[in-house]
Amino acid sequence: MSQFEALQGNEAVATAMRQINPDVVAAYPITPQTSTVQKFADFVSDGLVDTEFVTVESEHSAMSACVGASAAGARVMTATAANGLALMWEIVYIAASNRCPIVMSLVNRALSGPINIHCDHSDVMGMRDSGWIVLFSENGQEAYDNLIQAVRIGEHADVLLPVAVCQDGFITSHGMERVEVFDDADVQAFVGQYRPQWSLLELDNPKTYGPLDFYDYYYEHKRQQVEAMENAQQVILDVTGEFNKKFNRNYGLFEPYRLEDAEVAVIAANSTAGTVKVVVDQLRDEGLKVGLLKPRLFRPFPAQELAEALSHLKAVAVMDRSISFGAMDNAGPLFLELVAALTLHGVQVPMADYVYGLGGRDILPREIERVYRDALKVAETGQVDQLVTFLSVRE
Amino acid sequence: MEQKGWKDIPIAGMILEAGNAVDYLTGGWRAFRPVRGEAECIHCFQCWLFCPDSSILVDAENEKMVGFDLDHCKGCGICASVCPVNEKVIKKAGEELAGDDARLCIRMVEEGKFKE
Numbered sequence: 001m002s003q004f005e006a007l008q009g010n011e012a013v014a015t016a017m018r019q020i021n022p023d024v025v026a027a028y029p030i031t032p033q034t035s036t037v038q039k040f041a042d043f044v045s046d047g048l049v050d051t052e053f054v055t056v057e058s059e060h061s062a063m064s065a066c067v068g069a070s071a072a073g074a075r076v077m078t079a080t081a082a083n084g085l086a087l088m089w090e091i092v093y094i095a096a097s098n099r100c101p102i103v104m105s106l107v108n109r110a111l112s113g114p115i116n117i118h119c120d121h122s123d124v125m126g127m128r129d130s131g132w133i134v135l136f137s138e139n140g141q142e143a144y145d146n147l148i149q150a151v152r153i154g155e156h157a158d159v160l161l162p163v164a165v166c167q168d169g170f171i172t173s174h175g176m177e178r179v180e181v182f183d184d185a186d187v188q189a190f191v192g193q194y195r196p197q198w199s200l201l202e203l204d205n206p207k208t209y210g211p212l213d214f215y216d217y218y219y220e221h222k223r224q225q226v227e228a229m230e231n232a233q234q235v236i237l238d239v240t241g242e243f244n245k246k247f248n249r250n251y252g253l254f255e256p257y258r259l260e261d262a263e264v265a266v267i268a269a270n271s272t273a274g275t276v277k278v279v280v281d282q283l284r285d286e287g288l289k290v291g292l293l294k295p296r297l298f299r300p301f302p303a304q305e306l307a308e309a310l311s312h313l314k315a316v317a318v319m320d321r322s323i324s325f326g327a328m329d330n331a332g333p334l335f336l337e338l339v340a341a342l343t344l345h346g347v348q349v350p351m352a353d354y355v356y357g358l359g360g361r362d363i364l365p366r367e368i369e370r371v372y373r374d375a376l377k378v379a380e381t382g383q384v385d386q387l388v389t390f391l392s393v394r395e
Numbered sequence: 396m397e398q399k400g401w402k403d404i405p406i407a408g409m410i411l412e413a414g415n416a417v418d419y420l421t422g423g424w425r426a427f428r429p430v431r432g433e434a435e436c437i438h439c440f441q442c443w444l445f446c447p448d449s450s451i452l453v454d455a456e457n458e459k460m461v462g463f464d465l466d467h468c469k470g471c472g473i474c475a476s477v478c479p480v481n482e483k484v485i486k487k488a489g490e491e492l493a494g495d496d497a498r499l500c501i502r503m504v505e506e507g508k509f510k511e
Contacts, residue, residue, distance in 0.1 A: 099407040160406065198409055208410035220401035221408050227401075 002186070002247075007179040009140030009172040013079065013105045013165075014039035015179075016147040018049055019187035022103075023074035023194075026054035026065035030084035031117045032169035033107040037079055059084040063091035063102075070100035071209040073199025075151065078102060081169060082109035082123040095162045096131025097225060098210050101154030102162040104132075105147060108270065108321075109169040110359040118360020119169040121269070121321040124298075125333045131225050133163040133232055134299040136269040138255075141179050143167040145249060146296075148182075151191045152239045158231040168271040170360065182247060190246060229300045236297060253302040255294040256309060258284060262291030264375040265310065267338065268319040269295045272356075272363050276319075279368040290372050301337055307345035310338075314379035316351045317371045319363075319391075323355055329388045331355075350384045356391040367392050417467070421448065425470035427494070427503040429463050434480050434500040436460055442474035442501060475501040 007015065014036045017025065025044075027037045044053040052069075056062045062078055070076045080088060085106065095102050110116040111123055124134060133153060137143040143165060150163040167173055198207055213221060233253070240251045255273070258280050259265055268276045273294035283290045293309060310316055320332020327336055335353035342349060354371050357363045371391070378384055405411050438460050443451040450468035452461045463474075472494070475481055480500035485492050494503040 097407060198405075198411070206413040209407065211408055211410055213408040216398060217404065217408065220399075220404060221406070223401040224404075224406050228406075 002180050002182045004178050005181050006176055007140060007181075008035065008174050008176050009143055009167050010035040010107065010174065011039055012140035012144040012179045012181075013147055013167070014043070015181055016144045016187070017077055017105075018043045019182070019184050020075070020077070020103075020148065020151055020191050021049045021188070022051055022077045022151075024052045024054065024066070024069035024076045025078060026056055026062045026069065026076070027078045027080065028056055028059045028062045028084060030059070030081050032109055032119075032173045033079045033081040033084070033105065035174070036105055036107070040079075059087040060091060063088040063095060066102045067091055067095050067098060067100050070095070070102050071098060071199075072201045073194075073196035075155070075194040076100070076102045077104070079105040079107070081107040082111050082117075085123045085127065086111060092127055092130050092132065094210065097221065099160040099225075099228070100162055101151075101160055103147065103150045103154055104162065104164045105143070106164045106166045107169045107173045108166050116359040117169070119171050119271075119321070120358045120360065121166075122323075122358075124164065124166050125322045125324070127164065128299060128333065131161060131229070132299060133159075133161050133229075133236075134297075135163065135165050136294075136296055136298060137165060137167040137172070138271060138273050138294060139172050140167065140175070140177050143172065144179060144181070145243070145247070145251070148187055148190060149236075149239050149243050149251075151194075153232065153236050155194055156231075156235045156239070157197065159228050159235050161225075161228050161232060166270060171271040186246070190243065233297070233300050233302060251296060253297045253305050254309065255292075255296060257292040257294065259291035259293055259309065261289060263289040263313060264315040264317070264372065264379050265291045265293055265313050266317045266319060266368065266371055266375070267293050267295065267334065269298070269321070269334065272319060272321070272368075275363060275365060276368050279365050279372065282365070283369065283372055288372070288376065290376070295334070298334075301341070303337075303341035304345055306338065307342050307347045310342060310349060311345075311347045313349050314382075315375040316342075316349050317354055317375040318351065319354045319356055319368075319371065321355075321357045323358070329353075331388045335388075350378050350382060352378065352384050352386065353388045354391045355388065361392070363391075420466045421469050422464075422466045425465075425468060426506055427470040427472060428465070428506055428509050429468060429470065429472070429474055430495075430502050430504050430509070431462070432499040432502040433497055434484050436500055437480055439479060441477045441479060445473050445477045447471065447473065470503065470506075472503045475499070475503050 318335040
């Protein structure tokens with residue numbers, strides 16, 4: 001029997017980590033992720049997990065320790081945010097290219113500068129080309145659920161890639177909510193035992209990880225990473241399906257909310273999607289045909305499925321919690337990728353981008369309502385007046 | 396050597412066969428060749444100990460240094476620099492000696508200038 005607990009998002013993640021009981025956790029504290037690792041350290045000292053907890057002197061070392069432990073054949077987890085992720089950078093790529101299925105809880109926070117500890121998505125958007133699988137979570141419950149699934153996804157023999165599970169810094173990481181915590185035994189049964197195929201600790205069968213790889217084979221190894229990413233989507237659907245059935249959930253590659261008969265939709269990831277749902281309900285009460293699409297899987301990007309899900313709309317507004325500086329119209333990365341996806345799959349819907357919430361700036365229902373009103377106007381005229389709007393920035 | 400496609404090689408550049416570096420002949424990288432000079436080798440095995448490419452050939456039974464594995468030696472010259480006999484020869488000469496000075500125990504000869 002599962003039970004409901006009042007948990008902050010970070011505590012929910014730490015609880016999932018306790019139930020997964022990984023072999024090794026190496027992490028360095030950074031706001032707003034700290035309470036995850038702090039709580040998990042309690043579990044370690046209370047003897048509730050068998051984990052070897054490595055306290056390191058930096059995030060670069062944290063990810064390095066994770067790679068070493070993963071190559072050794074351990075089930076490995078870590079947690080970080082923003083500047084911590086940035087300091088891991090070199091090893092973030094090495095984790096993916098060494099095919100280490102490390103699971104990371106990434107508590108999204110603005111990257112400096114100016115220095116800021118609050119939520120936006122500039123940290124995760126920086127790692128989008130690194131070869132990690134990336135999942136978004138609207139709230140602590142989803143962060144908990146996604147983390148449990150992430151273990152199975154990353155470790156699947158057809159994938160063997162690291163997975164980052166995102167949630168919004170402070171907004172959900174420190175927001176107390178009602179979280180359904182499954183039975184330890186059920187979580188253990190779901191994640192099962194990790195059986196690495198190429199463990200460094202298998203001493204009778206020595207092998208080398210991460211050797212020099214020049215122009216003769218490096219490219220082939222990158223091609224293998226592409227294959228793993230391509231396999232990942234089906235594996236994610238399979239693991240998610242099994243999870244849904246076992247734990248009574250309804251996860252997919254993304255979550256459509258009142259989208260089926262909608263004429264305009266907003267795309268918003270993580271916690272903002274929750275606020276958008278409230279606005280959708282209000283506008284629906286006015287008789288307006290509005291909906292939401294909340295991305296869950298960001299890497300690999302399910303372009304075709306997203307294009308299909310949006311194909312019936314008359315206007316789409318994407319909400320980006322980061323900027324791709326110097327990209328087309330300085331739009332956000334989510335918008336840019338969706339524009340490409342829809343164009344590629346022959347879906348012609350007028351689209352506009354709304355950058356919002358940088359550095360933890362609140363996003364209010366009335367602002368989201370304005371986005372919908374704009375989109376409804378676009379739907380009527382077929383004309384996008386402004387491609388990128390920096391929502392509620394003071395002039 | 397025929398190069399394999401991405402489907403036919405271990406993932407991540409992993410090397411699953413221990414000790415296969417011996418199949419990779421790095422001798423072709425060499426610009427300087429280690430050659431035995433006139434000074435007598437004392438078979439101290441310092442060169443064997445320090446060689447980063449395991450390219451010092453030894454007769455283990457008789458405890459003798461017998462030569463260089465030129466298929467793998469990259470010509471880094473560490474053997475010459477750690478050789479205590481070289482040190483002694485240089486001290487005795489009382490001057491800087493060229494790396495290929497014939498009086499040395501291990502001398503490094505430019506590949507282009509090497510003659511059997």
